[in-house]
Amino acid sequence: MLTVTLRPGREKSLLRHHPWIFSGAIANVSGSPAPGETVAIHDHQGSLLGWGAFSPVSQIRVRLWSREREARLDRDWWRQQLQQVMGRRQALGQEDVTQYRLVNAEGDGLPGLVVDRYGEWLVCQFLSAGAEFHKRVILEVLAELCPCAGIYERSDGEVRAKEGLPPVTGTCWGKEPPALVVGREYGCEFAVDVRQGHKTGFYLDQRLNRRLLAGYVEGAEVLNCFAYTGGFSVWAGKGGAKSIVQVEASGSALALAQQNLERNGIQGVTSIEGDVFQVLRQFRQEQRQFDVIVLDPPKFADHQGQVERACRGYKDINWLGFRLLRPGGLLMTFSCSGLVSGDLFQKVVAAACVDAQRQAVIEQRLTQAPDHTVALHFPEGEYLKGLLCRVI
Numbered sequence: 001m002l003t004v005t006l007r008p009g010r011e012k013s014l015l016r017h018h019p020w021i022f023s024g025a026i027a028n029v030s031g032s033p034a035p036g037e038t039v040a041i042h043d044h045q046g047s048l049l050g051w052g053a054f055s056p057v058s059q060i061r062v063r064l065w066s067r068e069r070e071a072r073l074d075r076d077w078w079r080q081q082l083q084q085v086m087g088r089r090q091a092l093g094q095e096d097v098t099q100y101r102l103v104n105a106e107g108d109g110l111p112g113l114v115v116d117r118y119g120e121w122l123v124c125q126f127l128s129a130g131a132e133f134h135k136r137v138i139l140e141v142l143a144e145l146c147p148c149a150g151i152y153e154r155s156d157g158e159v160r161a162k163e164g165l166p167p168v169t170g171t172c173w174g175k176e177p178p179a180l181v182v183g184r185e186y187g188c189e190f191a192v193d194v195r196q197g198h199k200t201g202f203y204l205d206q207r208l209n210r211r212l213l214a215g216y217v218e219g220a221e222v223l224n225c226f227a228y229t230g231g232f233s234v235w236a237g238k239g240g241a242k243s244i245v246q247v248e249a250s251g252s253a254l255a256l257a258q259q260n261l262e263r264n265g266i267q268g269v270t271s272i273e274g275d276v277f278q279v280l281r282q283f284r285q286e287q288r289q290f291d292v293i294v295l296d297p298p299k300f301a302d303h304q305g306q307v308e309r310a311c312r313g314y315k316d317i318n319w320l321g322f323r324l325l326r327p328g329g330l331l332m333t334f335s336c337s338g339l340v341s342g343d344l345f346q347k348v349v350a351a352a353c354v355d356a357q358r359q360a361v362i363e364q365r366l367t368q369a370p371d372h373t374v375a376l377h378f379p380e381g382e383y384l385k386g387l388l389c390r391v392i
């Protein structure tokens with residue numbers, strides 16, 4: 001039997017149902033498990049704690065699959081797990097939403113496996129050695145449980161390299177998706193590039209926050225920063241904004257944003273291609289002001305050593321945001337850096353507000369959409385945090 005034995009006392013996190021075992025917690029490994037192969041996990045006294053996927057090159061050496069006394073990760077096991085997870089998303093189909101997350105990795109007890117639905121297509125990410133090891137059966141079961149035109153793989157995230165896995169993209173079942181897949185989100189339509197867009201093509205985790213924005217912008221001058229393909233801009237238009245300016249560094253993303261605006265009947269949006277920090281500094285020099293500003297930057301910290309620099313970036317961009325707001329204005333600001341906690345992010349935004357010589361209150365705390373599930377025993381899964389702040 002392939003077995004991983006833990007050092008004394010290192011079973012505590014596993015007993016608290018955390019799914020990761022780091023390399024330093026392991027006393028020895030019996031046998032020669034291949035990358036992703038299932039191993040039995042024992043404490044230092046030999047008691048069975050569960051079963052997990054072995055990753056020989058990652059600092060996260062084992063990711064837990066099951067705590068059962070006996071576990072066979074065969075087709076029936078995968079079918080049962082995926083059926084349960086997908087069952088929790090059934091209500092979304094009744095809410096006029098056709099693009100959402102079906103499987104959220106550790107949040108759904110399936111480490112390293114992400115599955116997003118875009119209408120007739122599924123887009124998968126196999127981000128761990130364990131998910132990669134079981135890829136074939138996972139794809140078969142997905143096609144059985146979730147009838148679709150095709151399944152496209154976007155296993156091109158940087159985390160793959162930490163698992164010793166190369167990036168992989170391409171159609172892995174059924175038909176190849178079109179250049180753009182069109183989906184609905186509570187009455188709005190978005191064209192998504194699932195083959196080359198960020199993540200699996202669209203920021204599905206911001207779905208509820210986009211809709212929330214629409215309730216605050218009637219008659220307002222709105223600035224949408226890091227606009228990507230125009231999600232917040234479309235919803236600002238639907239909410240009756242007087243004017244919308246969107247800023248994005250990627251010209252191809254802005255071109256798709258324009259298509260999405262036109263698709264939803266939103267006109268008169270000013271698009272600026274450029275570095276958001278530089279554009280906002282130029283706005284400050286011009287003494288421009290807005291009623292509502294959205295700051296939804298990409299992840300600033302990929303590892304612990306980048307957290308301090310990330311916080312400087314968040315402070316800078318939020319300082320600029322506060323300086324550009326009119327009295328009574330709203331700042332909707334986000335961090336998707338999982339290593340930056342909600343408390344730390346609030347402290348950074350508060351410091352930016354003080355330095356901008358503004359006073360503000362938190363009207364609402366924001367997070368990821370509920371299909372991006374957060375397991376109670378895996379707080380790392382709550383990576384998206386946001387604040388809706390009103391300047392007073």
